[in-house]
Amino acid sequence: MNPHISKQNNSSNVKLILTIFVPLACGYFLSFFYRSINAMIAPSLVNAFGLSPSELGLMTAVYFLGFGLFQLPLGILLDRFGPAKVQSSLLAVAAIGAALFSVSERFDLLIAGRGLIGIGVAGALMSSFTAFALWFPRNILPLANGCFMGIGGVGALAATKPVEWMLTITDWRGLFLLLSITTATVALFIRASLPDTRSTSTPINLRAQILDLKEIYSNKFFWRIAPLTVSTVATGFAIQGLWAAAWLRDVANLKPEGVANHLLFMAFGIIFGPIATGIIAEAARRRNISLLGLYGTIATVFIVLQVLIIFAWTQISFFLWTGFGFFINAMSLSYAILTQAFPKNLAGRLNTNLNMMMISAAFVAQYLVGWIIEFWPFSLAEGYHPQAYRFGFGLLLSIQFFSLVWFALQPIIFFKKNLEKEH
Structure with a gap:
């Protein structure tokens, strides 16, 4: 192979990683982090709100409800608006949900915040796979998808010992406020980095x-x-x-x-x-x-x-x-x-x-x-x-x-x- 062509290909792949893979991976990381974090902060929530096990289970599970229900319109939205607009907009919803969760004084507001988070991260995987299919060379798709799936596990990992350490510095409210700011930043990162392109598939x-x-x-x-x-x-x-x-x-x-x-x-x-x-x-x-x-x-x-x-x-x-x-x-x-x-x-x-x-x-x-x-x-x-x-x-x-x-x-x-x- 021509060394000049090989160098161009490597440069192109690096650009794809930095402008598409990394921003979307940040969103997928957050989706797993949000899914797992209640396991660590549950005692604090129980003490703050006097939650019963069924209330704790319901409040945590609302994440899955919002996430699952939004799968229905997700494909249509991706086809119509493209992964850049869809994923950045959804993460903005998750940021609002995290902010609401952090300031909640009532159980129903906790549920609303958690539900918004579930909706907001519902497109993290499918938006990314759609983006990879649009812009990545077919020969590196399996590797890209495999590495991307591993990022979710890193998000779950970050919701363990690092959260325990963070709770020595701030409380769960401060943690979710920080998460809200981080999520909004990732949403802007995705919107600024990804090309504004729709799916090439016919609706x-x-x-x-x-x-x-x-x-x-x-x-x-x-x-x-x-x-x-x-x-x-x-x-x-x-x-x-x-x-x-x-x-x-x-x-x-x-x-x-x-x-x-x-x-x-x-x-x-x-x-x-x-x-x-x-x-x-x-x-x-x-x-x-x-x-x-x-x-x-x-x-x-x-x-x-x-x-x-x-x-x-x-x-x-x-x-x-x-x-x-x-x-x-x-x-x-x-x-x-x-x-x-x-x-x-x-x-x-x-x-x-x-x-x-x-x-x-x-x-x-x-x-x-x-x-x-x-x-x-x-x-x-x-x-x-x-x-x-x-x-x-x-x-x-x-x-x-x-x-x-x-x-x-x-x-x-x-x-x-x-x-x-x-x-």
Whole structure:
């Protein structure tokens, strides 16, 4: 290759990284940080507002509600206005939400602020993938997407020990005010850096979208994968974002520093889980090993880890919670499996709808655990009884278990039905 051309290509890639990847990565970092931060500030919120577990769960879960509901108009907005305008505008909404959260004196205002934050970061992933598809060379897209996904884990990591340190300097209100300013700055950074370009894809009319959704939701293979993916990922998001820290305080009897250390290692698991899964999946593909088998194995291990957590194996809690974080994002293997089973033109809507199902389920799961925990008495010295977490986590586990059984048995069920039809 001509050295001059190679130098030009390298210079172009550096420019793309600085003007597109870095600004959008800052937004994605914030989305994970916001999702995870309540796990660290929950005791302060409970003390300030006298929140019950169900109120704490609802307030934290509203993030998922706002995030999930906004997936519906997001694709249309990206097609019409482009990722620069959409993502910068949404982050401005998140900045307003963080500011409202920081000054809230009532529970309903906390919910409103948290909901605005969820809406504001709802486009962090899809806006970025749209931008990468528009401006990045196709040959570096897999690397760009993989590195970008890792940034989310860094955001979750930053919401652990660094937040504990920040809370020694300021309180949760000061922290959210700082977050509001930071988010507004990132919004301006994105608006100033990204080219103002719309998607080159042709907008799809409403009738075509409905027909596409019908094709997705009537597909038997989709309904083999979706229940297990939705139940496991929703459980992971709900527990990692709030209830893991509460379990570590009330069941493992850890001090704030110990809780932060566990959450830190769980965040490391979130970072490296998808990377390791991608490497293993590629090795499996080369050896003609079924990705479905790998997916089922990952789900099984994730469920086993939860069984050990439910029965309070606190002696190995570091291992359990690091593994928990590792296998949350490892379940993203389902995206690759499903997109291979559908036409390419459905890939975007397929992933968006699966994502909406997972986020909506995470909202329900996070609130539901708090509602169940509230049935047990609270002690200032010891928190909530371990039995409360056993029942709350156990309900989510039972849904995952039946989803795993459905995943494993569905081929046998449909094989028998086909035999009956033939005879």
